[in-house]
Amino acid sequence: MPAESRKKALRMMSNGLYVMTSRSGDRYGAATVTWVSQASFRPPLVMAAVRQDSNVFACLRESGAVAVHILGREQQEMARRFFAPTLVNGDGLNGEPFHGGATTAPILDHAPAYLEGRVLRILDGLGDHALVILEVVSAECREQVPPLTVADSPWEYGG
């Protein structure tokens, strides 16, 4: 299979841009991710492919709790902040204010919507990302706005 065809076809798939957060004790993890989809209505499940070398993966594996934040179409700058390594200080989580949620996962104040989940299953060793399946245990839609997608952004992640 020509690698170029595969890359082009895979990049025609449609994904959103999300900020995934988790905390394990004093350790925080947060990262912009895109390989995420709902996976069941009842119970409400979400599946996500997450880099194993990330802080957020280490935290969710340890704590079993994770939040997935949906960004608005205008929030590219917020997505960009979570490309950087996780940093928590007086300015928040990578500069974004947050508070505690229903689980141990930090909830970002400026996301228009988010889901909190309990990790049900992790599939490791199949590829270069771990597959995380989470059950949604809490959710809030603060504002119904058009969500930020990979297609709307200057970035690509796929191929």
Add this chain to the structure above:
Amino acid sequence: MPAESRKKALRMMSNGLYVMTSRSGDRYGAATVTWVSQASFRPPLVMAAVRQDSNVFACLRESGAVAVHILGREQQEMARRFFAPTLVNGDGLNGEPFHGGATTAPILDHAPAYLEGRVLRILDGLGDHALVILEVVSAECREQVPPLTVADSPWEYGG
């Protein structure tokens, strides 16, 4: 958790619309699906949540081969055809012409791009859809067009 908040938040996630096809011997399965995402670069993996009572799931479980077709933004009518039960006759697969591919999965002639995969893992029993992880073994991008997304369509699938 209020069910309404959860539904609104989950429906703010971004997904494409795809036609998934498979064949097992004389049996064909094809369905429009949306809970699909890439899951690894190396090897190239895709994860999909598929209804267990569908023909396409029966076929992919038996044959281990599946194709995922990306539709163009103007191909709503093609997506609609695969909401109906699978029917193969002189007019094609639900009226869409197709041919054989690199695997046993039928390839739709009018999709701008498609991926063919070998089923690596099926996770059943977690929710009301099975999670299918497939390794991409063949792919073609015939035309780079804006893909059809759930947001572009009159339909919703999530919540």
